[in-house]
Amino acid sequence: MAEKIKFKIDGKECSGEAGQFIIDAAAECGVFIPFLCHMKGIVPAGSCRVCTVKVNGRPMAACTTPVGNDIQNASIENATPQLEEMRKTIIELLFVEGNHFCPTCEKSGNCELQALAYRYKMMVPQFSYNFPLKKLDALTPKLFIDRNRCILCKKCIRSIKDKDNKSYFAFNKRGAKLEIHVDHEMAPSMNDELAQKAMDNCPVGAILKKEKGFEIPIGKRKFDKKPIGSDIEK
């Protein structure tokens, strides 16, 4: 096996294999770098920017920056007050950019955005709410798309494909008008398993499987039991 590359995160000795993303290498060393759009094994999006760390002083997204020779002996900042403040800001921005009413959301307790908001002790966002109007999409047989909750992490675009590798999901428009679209021509061919995967991969409650809900009661869900990151942090 190739020699591991060594570096420090907030002073803690870590190591990783060349080519591995910093975020995954850190997790293996027991360091949780918070994220929303990252998913091990699929093309990184580098879009939520929550995992921004500083490598030798330079801000980089930990989910897109590979461990390489330039990282050898690097000192990486992760949980510094400045980075944590910026992360909290991103979380708060997402709360005002969409419409997140946690108590009525099917994903409450399983939602990574909600869980991070708890981690950062967000009481009320520092920004004013805009309550934007968002279009819902219930036209596909298996899924319900609620854009009020979508954080545009691209996980569905990157991970939900048909056997020819065609995407079921894509972005539409750009900038502040950016939204997620599902392909209405292809959607009827989506089987239950894929629909479930789409829902599970969605870090929030924007993609829900129809005809099923609240199987596990609120209060007994993933992050109700253990806070986000606690499975990684050592």
Add this chain to the structure above:
Amino acid sequence: MEAKLKSIIEKHGKDAGRLMDILHDVQCEFGHIPCDAVKIVSKILNISKVDVEQTISFYHFFSTSPVGKNTIYLNDSVVANFMGREEIAKAFEKEAGCSLGNVSKDGMFGLFNTACIGMNDQEPAALVNGIVFTQLTASKVKDIVAGLKAGKKAKELVKSFGDGANASELVKSMVNNNIKKKGQVIFSEYATGSALQKLINKTPEDIINEIKASNIKGRGGAGFPTGMKWDFCRKAQGAEKYVICNADEGEPGTFKDRVLLTEIPQRVFEGMAVAGYAIGAKQGILYLRNEYLYLNAHLEKTLEDLKKKNLLGKNILGKQGFDFDVRIQLGAGAYICGEESGLIESAEGKRGEPRNRPPFPAQKGYLNKPTVVNNVETLASVIRIIEKGSEWYKSIGTKDSSGTKVLSISGDCKNPGVYEIEWGMTIKEMLDMCVAENVQAVQVAGPSGRLINEKEFSRKIANEDLATGGSMIVIGKQRNILKDVVKNFTEFFIDESCGSCVPCRALNPVLLQKLEKVISGKATSKDIDEMTRLGKMMKELNRCGLGQTAANPVLTSIENFRNKYEELIKIKEEQSVYEFDMNGAVKESCEMVGRKA
């Protein structure tokens, strides 16, 4: 429809990678891209429909709904507004019978705003069915609309032509070059092919070493050493490589690449061939912004001529194995496609979302092959270095910034236009050169650069001091910095963000809200500090240069014109209530029950 679409798609090799070209042709055929066409295109290309829509909806000039038989895009840049755009907008609205952002009832006219079209030295300007109309007046607008109503083509309404090649058969445009100062590198005598003649007796390594020795840095704004970039790309693994010339010229206030493409396109293409030889690429792409569509035929003809002279094509100048060809890729209205990896995505037929780095384009670029992306001016400079040597080149400019720089100067000055200067000129000298009086501020390097005040006028234009891709906007004392400048720039970045990164997408609108709060006199001094704190986050958190610099208008104006903000602060922090606008919130209900708010 299906047969027509089939033939368009066949013409482009049934290649989803050429989706931009396909969509351009479809839009040209039907006036817009009908929903049914999207379905058929996706079916034939075997990609999902949402993927096709993803590309269409990203670009300003593509539309799935009708945009009028005649489509008018009125420039909305800061300088256009300085030069009286509002009156022109009103004239268009009156004559065409529809308001901005809409299509007239009879479907004859569509009237839309658009970001800087690269005509800042001859504003107000508009694109009418792709034809550029400059220095508009209300009466000219009347004539144009009347002509279109009478069934004339936009091109027929161009009464007089601009200087130089603007008047040539294939261009016939009213655009002016306004070359106000010629320097030793770009606007000086050069025999086409001289660099290639020299090059065929040298190795690619020789060429790269010469470029490295010249110390030339990229002219697109980022200022990366060109020789080093070529070297990375040459050394990158892969038999197939690409050279891309970045002619997206989207930074508001820059228009010099347009002039280079009009007057010396052959040199730009020769520069691409030189780069191709150096890195080992056989194919080049010129990515041309859609606003410069009127130059397309002229550029195609130039390519044809170069091929006839064997300066492009196979075995260039008889050198076995030295093949290089160029295709032109048209953009469709997206500033972010000037960012090199966004450009590459777009050239591959996708939405122009910048890629994560690493890998860099020099390692994995177009079609994931090693790719060099260079600015138009960089490539036009490179051939002179090969022709006359790096020592000659280094003797021009300053120690750290060799050569000349072509500036696009616009705004409140007597002589806006294109100036080729030696690096090292001060802002003060520049202002004298373009005859600017009563100057309040200069926007250096466009919105993504710096807004400076008098105190910085003694600074030098150079990579080591005030770096610039060439956009220089002079702002007179009569202008309102916050309303006329900072707000427009901030809105520009909001419109042009690809939307991928949360801070770029969601934080910049917050900055705009705060700016509007300041302008409307509702802010407290705490808001100014908040804008600074949040603006700085934009620099650290975003993926690409757009997001990283999008707060610069706010940040640099607070830095250099804090008094303009403070003048508007009327409320003390402890008196401030909420950001919530009560009257606004109940407006609709009040109207409904007939009560005046």
